[in-house]
Amino acid sequence: MPALKRKVVRVLKGETVFPPPVWLMRQAGRYLPEYRATRATAGGFLDLCYNPDFAVEVTLQPIRRFGFDASILFSDILVVPHALGRDLRFEEGHGPVMTPIGVKEIDRLDASMFHVNLAPVYETVRRLRAELPAETTLLGFCGAPWTVATYMVAGKGSPDQAATRLFAYRHPAAFKALLNRLADVSAEYLVRQVRAGADAVQIFDSWSGVLDDAGFEAFCVEPVARMVAAVRAAAPGALIIGFPRGAGVRYQTYKQRTGVDAVGLDWTVPMDLARSVQAQSAVQGNLDPMRLVAGGKALSEGVGRILDGLGKGPLVFNLGHGITPETPVAHVEAMLAQVRNAG
Amino acid sequence: MPALKRKVVRVLKGETVFPPPVWLMRQAGRYLPEYRATRATAGGFLDLCYNPDFAVEVTLQPIRRFGFDASILFSDILVVPHALGRDLRFEEGHGPVMTPIGVKEIDRLDASMFHVNLAPVYETVRRLRAELPAETTLLGFCGAPWTVATYMVAGKGSPDQAATRLFAYRHPAAFKALLNRLADVSAEYLVRQVRAGADAVQIFDSWSGVLDDAGFEAFCVEPVARMVAAVRAAAPGALIIGFPRGAGVRYQTYKQRTGVDAVGLDWTVPMDLARSVQAQSAVQGNLDPMRLVAGGKALSEGVGRILDGLGKGPLVFNLGHGITPETPVAHVEAMLAQVRNAG
Numbered sequence: 001m002p003a004l005k006r007k008v009v010r011v012l013k014g015e016t017v018f019p020p021p022v023w024l025m026r027q028a029g030r031y032l033p034e035y036r037a038t039r040a041t042a043g044g045f046l047d048l049c050y051n052p053d054f055a056v057e058v059t060l061q062p063i064r065r066f067g068f069d070a071s072i073l074f075s076d077i078l079v080v081p082h083a084l085g086r087d088l089r090f091e092e093g094h095g096p097v098m099t100p101i102g103v104k105e106i107d108r109l110d111a112s113m114f115h116v117n118l119a120p121v122y123e124t125v126r127r128l129r130a131e132l133p134a135e136t137t138l139l140g141f142c143g144a145p146w147t148v149a150t151y152m153v154a155g156k157g158s159p160d161q162a163a164t165r166l167f168a169y170r171h172p173a174a175f176k177a178l179l180n181r182l183a184d185v186s187a188e189y190l191v192r193q194v195r196a197g198a199d200a201v202q203i204f205d206s207w208s209g210v211l212d213d214a215g216f217e218a219f220c221v222e223p224v225a226r227m228v229a230a231v232r233a234a235a236p237g238a239l240i241i242g243f244p245r246g247a248g249v250r251y252q253t254y255k256q257r258t259g260v261d262a263v264g265l266d267w268t269v270p271m272d273l274a275r276s277v278q279a280q281s282a283v284q285g286n287l288d289p290m291r292l293v294a295g296g297k298a299l300s301e302g303v304g305r306i307l308d309g310l311g312k313g314p315l316v317f318n319l320g321h322g323i324t325p326e327t328p329v330a331h332v333e334a335m336l337a338q339v340r341n342a343g
Numbered sequence: 344m345p346a347l348k349r350k351v352v353r354v355l356k357g358e359t360v361f362p363p364p365v366w367l368m369r370q371a372g373r374y375l376p377e378y379r380a381t382r383a384t385a386g387g388f389l390d391l392c393y394n395p396d397f398a399v400e401v402t403l404q405p406i407r408r409f410g411f412d413a414s415i416l417f418s419d420i421l422v423v424p425h426a427l428g429r430d431l432r433f434e435e436g437h438g439p440v441m442t443p444i445g446v447k448e449i450d451r452l453d454a455s456m457f458h459v460n461l462a463p464v465y466e467t468v469r470r471l472r473a474e475l476p477a478e479t480t481l482l483g484f485c486g487a488p489w490t491v492a493t494y495m496v497a498g499k500g501s502p503d504q505a506a507t508r509l510f511a512y513r514h515p516a517a518f519k520a521l522l523n524r525l526a527d528v529s530a531e532y533l534v535r536q537v538r539a540g541a542d543a544v545q546i547f548d549s550w551s552g553v554l555d556d557a558g559f560e561a562f563c564v565e566p567v568a569r570m571v572a573a574v575r576a577a578a579p580g581a582l583i584i585g586f587p588r589g590a591g592v593r594y595q596t597y598k599q600r601t602g603v604d605a606v607g608l609d610w611t612v613p614m615d616l617a618r619s620v621q622a623q624s625a626v627q628g629n630l631d632p633m634r635l636v637a638g639g640k641a642l643s644e645g646v647g648r649i650l651d652g653l654g655k656g657p658l659v660f661n662l663g664h665g666i667t668p669e670t671p672v673a674h675v676e677a678m679l680a681q682v683r684n685a686g
Contacts, residue, residue: 160502162632162667166633169633169641170639172641209611210611212629212645213613214644246552248611249613267555268553268554268559270592270593271556288555289505290508290509297515298512305556305557
């Protein structure tokens, strides 16, 4: 089956497909008993990202169980700085921990082993394309430079990225150099994923909602536009989904300013704004993950509003953020039944 | 001097004053050496909110030092659930801690001692109005029902309020009852502050940015509209500032849907959107507090953009969020000089 027949690919190219194709961010994850069982036999989280046997298996698990229309590579956005020589570990219950990068270390980031370090990821993509059902779209991904930089600067996650905003204000030239460096290597990383068999790639800018006008332009829009241009130059025809989580009204012009093909919407995006983004490109989203945890009327109403509001245009049904570990599998089944029986 | 001559009052009523009047959220706080000295001699944070001697003193400190155009009552949004009988303590470095409220406890919230418990706050307002310079606007405040409820349900702060979103989806009737109850007592609380001498009151909806369309309407707009109507009925002419932090594009219709007089803008609000809000009402904000920490060009550019973009309409210059403890006093002075010498 040629890639063009895959439903998610068709939608990302602008076609309206109804009922819409569906997948879930973090669909290979702890809400699945088979994922928890596989994880229990394996090593630490970061090791698993570099272990194609494990990564392929957990990526396929939700496809086997639910038949989602797309599969997203099991990995983490922080493998990029890790492959540049920055230390990284994941602490149970605390998320990623890194040594904060200093101004003078930015020029010393070492890309000489970048693709060697990431070779297991490319291997995972190749094996996934071979093992996935022909109709399943395969998505690669990476973090946007701003979002990756927030972890590199602060050394950990934080809700408002105050440390990184401050670093950017105090050291504007060095911070811009960091973003450009990340944009360049991340674009190469995505190109390799496309060449290994990814039908499309998603750029996660998970922390784009904490910036003022000037910051959003310089730290989010410009680096992503730089990445998109570089990916297009090296891999013409690659489909790119931008996901500037929390961008609010700035979603309105995101496609136009960055050049992405489609836009992922977080669950706080109002329907009017979502429709206006959809008038320019395919959209993906945007159910509140807590509605999926709650189930019942909260779930069916939330799903219904998205189908009613966005179903008449190009839509990939998804959550507005990753599925959480406490989500009952039965609620995923109920959601899928509602989406698939729509119309 | 009648209240009408106070600059912030004039702006809140829609008048353009340039250079704009200025105050800072959390201006009575740890960035000030005199605050730290006073705190060192006093008890725990919550005790201080109920201690008029202390609260008056720290509220006056930034007025003495900087001559801000407005003074905001030193208190905390969680005195409202505390005055309803919920336990509350503040842990150093961890913020507020409460026992999460259960569904069946909502009907049992006890308002019988509400105004008795809050009498020291009203006393603080009375003494502040007597001691403040005549030209200084005195602001009272409270938390919006949604924001207060997030702490009552989760028992602590969190960046995405997942626990409260889930509670609201699972127990819609009980959660609505909680919001209505909070709206009613909070409106009474604001009315008492106005009667004690507050020129205006601000409603902080600090966590309004984490909701979808239906949630924002039911949990933020409706309860605040209910509060505004109750305050207007009991205290005609009271000026009300709404601050739906993170509301993004929903800022556009916030005044119209809630009935507030003026709108506080967080630092992520784009200038185009800010201008369109200002076309309907006075606005307050919205410098990124990290620009004030950074100082230098990041600060002067940020201040300049707000003066240029919003200075031709009714503007109260402020930060887009509270001032942080690491802010150098010299940067506050530089910011004030730039604002006061504008035009």
